[in-house]
Amino acid sequence: MSTLTESPAWLALAAHHAQIKNQPIASFFERDPQRFTEFSRQFGTILLDFSKQPLDETAIACLFALARQQKLQDWIRRMFSGDRINTTENRAALHIALRADTPVYLDGVDVVPEVNAVLQQMAGFVAAIQDHTHRGYSGLPIADVVNIGIGGSDLGPVMVTEALKPYCLPQLKVHFVSNIDGAQLDNILRNLNPATTLFIIASKTFTTQETLTNAHSARTWFLQNGGDEAAVARHFVAVSTNIAAVQQFGIAAENMFTFWDWVGGRYSLWSAIGLPIALAIGMDNFRALLAGARDMDQHFLNTALEDNLPVLLGLIGIWQINFCQATSQVILPYDQSLHRFSAYLQQLGMESLGKRVTRDGDAVDYSTGVIVWGEPGTNGQHAFYQLLHQGTQVFNADFLAPCNSQHPLHHHHTMLLANFFAQTEALMRGKDAQTVRVELEAEGIPQQLIEQLLPHRVFPGNQGTTSILFNKLDPATLGALVALYEHKVFVQSVIWNINPFDQWGVELGKQLANTILSELTNDRSPAEHDASTSGLMHYFREQRARINE
């Protein structure tokens, strides 16, 4: 047994869970008419309601005791003060400095001036594109921006530009290419004019196979369709921490926006990786996004655990995963503009928390990160909610929605929210056999058929959900929501004693892909592969040869 699972706070939680696990969530409401007020918290315009979670006051108190036992507040302070808490890479995790307006120190040096200098550089570039000072090689204004990046160099910018569509400036279209599958790049390029297209090559390391391959193909397309080498500088900029690799690619230092090794890829949308966001929504709105995140940072740093939204969200997840045995976290935004939000949180959660050893390298004997998934409501209702209502999996669900839409179809928004509220109520209450029987009898269904149908029409309910309502999905609110989830992930990492800032698990597949690629391209006989991999490679070669005949 690990020190965590044998610790007093963990054992108290386990014992309390055994006591209350058979009490329906609905019964907590019957016993406590004030439950909604007591089990919800507000920060700014964000309301977090966890009253529909399967826990009571004692459970919450035990969770706070666990947080204290794991020294959560110390860890929060360590992150904010630039300690090298990413120990396997010997790096700080200072994404909070990207949105700070007071000094943040790394090794005794305030990093905020450097951050501001890059923000200034971004502002100048955004203004030059917008006011047409920066034009394409033929003198026409830039009309399309193509961001080439993957993972954290793609998901954040895509998610935010989609979420903030109402704030996007009409004269510029921003496109995203991430996949090594050439279909994505080809589909975008075939509709673009090189003379009016700007490429942003976004890669923290500038070594990522997908991004560099797409970047080279984009440059070839540019050169073959009217651009020349001298024009590349006007049409290609890079965002990276790796100046040497950027220059080697052929992009001059003055066309590069930098960031720092203390910014994890999945925490980087606030840095120059956010350049496509700033081009899409304008620099003022980008700064509002940063300000919203900063407000959440200050809330996280300075608020007592009991009223701290990221702490609460993280601890609810701990209760669900480690005590209720939830195996997935479903993110259900009732807002179509948040349609990439769960994909974004998937990288944030699964790269950060998909760890099997503690900070000290000992194997864990408790669950850590779970699968993160989801789609916007109401689409999900007609696709996978069946499993949520009547399947056998234990999951934790976050429902999110703005109280006010940004479109004029207000009655749609009321219907959308009615569905949100109905689903969380249905997941909690379920429908018992007696209710089903009465309904079927009222429909005049014969008794024998009622008995047959009954088990299929019963909903067990008692599924925990957290509801997050906010006033409107404006840049500041989105910034606060993303920071809320970043810090939630950090809270869970502290409880589990794992490092959320590395991602060694992505390396093995990359190494093997390089070996296999050279075997496939050079038609070399495969090295030591298993029979399945060799068989697949052989089959692929044969089939490809056949198509090319």
Ligand SMILES: O=P(O)(O)OC[C@H]1O[C@](O)(CO)[C@@H](O)[C@@H]1O
């Ligand atoms: O920005 P880069 O260095 O191209 O990396 C892209 C992504 O690849 C990963 O390293 C995973 O392979 C992510 O962590 C990262 O966001």
